[in-house]
Amino acid sequence: xREVIIIGSGPAGYTAAIYTARAGLKPLLIASSVEAGGELxxxxxxxxxxxxxxxxxxxxxxxxxxxQAERFGTEVLLDDVIEVDLTGDIKILKTGGGETFEAKxxxxxxxxxxxxxxLPREKELSGHGVSWCATCDGFFFRERTIxxxxxxxSAMEEAIFLTRFAARVYLIHRxxxxxxxxxxxxxxxxxxxxxxxxxxxxxxLHGEGxxxxxxxxxxxxxxxxxxxxxxxxxxxxxxxxxWLVENQVELTPxxxxxxxxxxxxxxxxxxxxxxxxxxxxxxxAITAAGSGCVAALDxxxxxxSH
Amino acid sequence: xxxxxxxxxxxxADVLNNAKPVLVDFWxxxxxxxxxxAPVLDAIAAEYAGKIEIVKVNVxxxxxxAQQYGIVSIPALQVFQGGELVKQMVxxxxxxxxxxxxxxxxx
Numbered sequence: 001x002r003e004v005i006i007i008g009s010g011p012a013g014y015t016a017a018i019y020t021a022r023a024g025l026k027p028l029l030i031a032s033s034v035e036a037g038g039e040l041x042x043x044x045x046x047x048x049x050x051x052x053x054x055x056x057x058x059x060x061x062x063x064x065x066x067x068q069a070e071r072f073g074t075e076v077l078l079d080d081v082i083e084v085d086l087t088g089d090i091k092i093l094k095t096g097g098g099e100t101f102e103a104k105x106x107x108x109x110x111x112x113x114x115x116x117x118x119l120p121r122e123k124e125l126s127g128h129g130v131s132w133c134a135t136c137d138g139f140f141f142r143e144r145t146i147x148x149x150x151x152x153x154s155a156m157e158e159a160i161f162l163t164r165f166a167a168r169v170y171l172i173h174r175x176x177x178x179x180x181x182x183x184x185x186x187x188x189x190x191x192x193x194x195x196x197x198x199x200x201x202x203x204x205l206h207g208e209g210x211x212x213x214x215x216x217x218x219x220x221x222x223x224x225x226x227x228x229x230x231x232x233x234x235x236x237x238x239x240x241x242x243w244l245v246e247n248q249v250e251l252t253p254x255x256x257x258x259x260x261x262x263x264x265x266x267x268x269x270x271x272x273x274x275x276x277x278x279x280x281x282x283x284x285a286i287t288a289a290g291s292g293c294v295a296a297l298d299x300x301x302x303x304x305s306h
Numbered sequence: 307x308x309x310x311x312x313x314x315x316x317x318x319a320d321v322l323n324n325a326k327p328v329l330v331d332f333w334x335x336x337x338x339x340x341x342x343x344a345p346v347l348d349a350i351a352a353e354y355a356g357k358i359e360i361v362k363v364n365v366x367x368x369x370x371x372a373q374q375y376g377i378v379s380i381p382a383l384q385v386f387q388g389g390e391l392v393k394q395m396v397x398x399x400x401x402x403x404x405x406x407x408x409x410x411x412x413x
Contacts, residue, residue, distance in 0.1 A: 034339070034346055037338065041339065041341075043338075126396065127394075133337075133338075136380050137378060140365075140378040
């Protein structure tokens with residue numbers, strides 16, 4: 001029986017691991033078999049994580065967090081939790097690798113998964129011009145014409161990053177202003193390779209075996225027009241990853257895990273949640289890390305009184 | 307054991323002329339998901355050593371191969387059998403999913 005098991009390996013999960021490990025609780029962190037490190041594994045330069053004045057690469061930040069967690073005795077397992085029973089005093093977790101674990105407390109930090117446009121043929125064209133990972137795929141679009149869909153910081157970051165390769169980058173956004181931070185919007189608007197298409201959404205994907213373009217629909221007057229493209233990068237946000245626990249843990253109306261006030265306590269005793277899976281608002285590496293710390297302290301407190 | 311690195315020069319011998327099915331992992335240093343899936347592929351290679359061979363193509367070093375096989379997303383996992391491209395997958399996936407997708411080559 002473990003004192004604490006942490007599910008997820010982004011900034012929230014690793015921070016919870018650092019704190020619970022330093023408290024002598026020997027946490028097991030189940031990192032996922034292929035998404036270990038979480039969303040930051042797909043980013044490049046992280047400039048806003050405090051304590052790194054020159055910035056650092058997302059994957060490097062995650063490697064640092066893992067090393068720090070392991071230094072204090074965290075055990076990291078590269079596997080996927082596929083089934084849980086969190087309702088009893090003893091929490092039971094099963095992994096894709098066929099192992100079963102028991103724990104007194106569980107910290108859920110499963111993060112969020114990228115959102116799809118929901119268009120027909122989106123799956124078929126994924127990896128054939130439609131992409132969710134600018135850092136992975138930008139390289140293949142040298143001197144090509146591509147577009148980024150979205151209006152948040154991720155969309156700005158991707159569009160700016162992609163100008164290193166592409167001849168032209170359209171930024172397609174359904175509103176007439178961006179919700180991204182001011183510094184990112186300014187960088188995007190000042191980039192001569194980026195052209196913003198406001199009040200537009202992608203209505204249709206074109207191409208056989210490979211993306212050749214899209215139909216854009218004007219969100220104000222409904223008119224449509226075609227845009228020829230070699231690549232389309234989708235950055236329209238994320239949805240909290242709750243499928244594992246949604247039949248046991250109470251969710252908010254927006255399908256985030258519901259926690260009690262400023263704490264990480266879910267409706268189930270001994271079950272705590274942290275990071276993007278509870279956060280519809282801020283979703284930063286540093287807020288996720290802070291939230292992982294809260295969960296660790298809450299779990300520690302719970303173990304002292306049970 | 308780390309997967310063998312394949313180049314334009316060795317592609318014919320290592321992949322197209324191979325008696326076994328060969329999974330080619332098109333990857334790059336700067337691709338986070340490529341790093342995430344690498345140990346999964348190593349595990350499959352070890353477990354099914356007699357059935358399938360798993361090799362790597364570094365797209366930075368071998369842009370011509372990447373272009374020839376139409377790679378626009380990585381990690382791209384392409385299976386060759388008898389000199390023919392018979393299966394394509396894109397993205398990092400958990401081991402059970404990859405094993406299921408590759409089942410016809412692992413039996």
